[in-house]
Amino acid sequence: MKILIVEDDTLLLQGLILAAQTEGYACDGVSTARAAEHSLESGHYSLMVLDLGLPDEDGLHFLTRVRQKKIYPAGTHSDRPRYAQRPYYRAGCRRR
Numbered sequence: 001m002k003i004l005i006v007e008d009d010t011l012l013l014q015g016l017i018l019a020a021q022t023e024g025y026a027c028d029g030v031s032t033a034r035a036a037e038h039s040l041e042s043g044h045y046s047l048m049v050l051d052l053g054l055p056d057e058d059g060l061h062f063l064t065r066v067r068q069k070k071i072y073p074a075g076t077h078s079d080r081p082r083y084a085q086r087p088y089y090r091a092g093c094r095r096r
Helices: 010-022 033-042 059-068
Strands: 002-006 026-030 047-050
Touching (some): 002 010, 002 033, 010 026, 033 059
Parallel strands (some): 002 026
């Protein structure tokens, strides 16, 4: 499983990458929506951890654009309340 972590807080990004790698996951980290879009288009990721408060674009708006392009991240995470989050899965997978 390869994970893309999108987080603009450098310390948090490094911590999330370290935690994922410690658990045995391959992981890439970026700090902007633009970099995340490029990474999603050029690589295959099973999961995306997405900060919804990115500096260059609102995370939900970014996620909507990514879904319209049919680039499906497997999941999202934010520090917003749980009701503001929804999991998004690759085509063919069930929604929880």
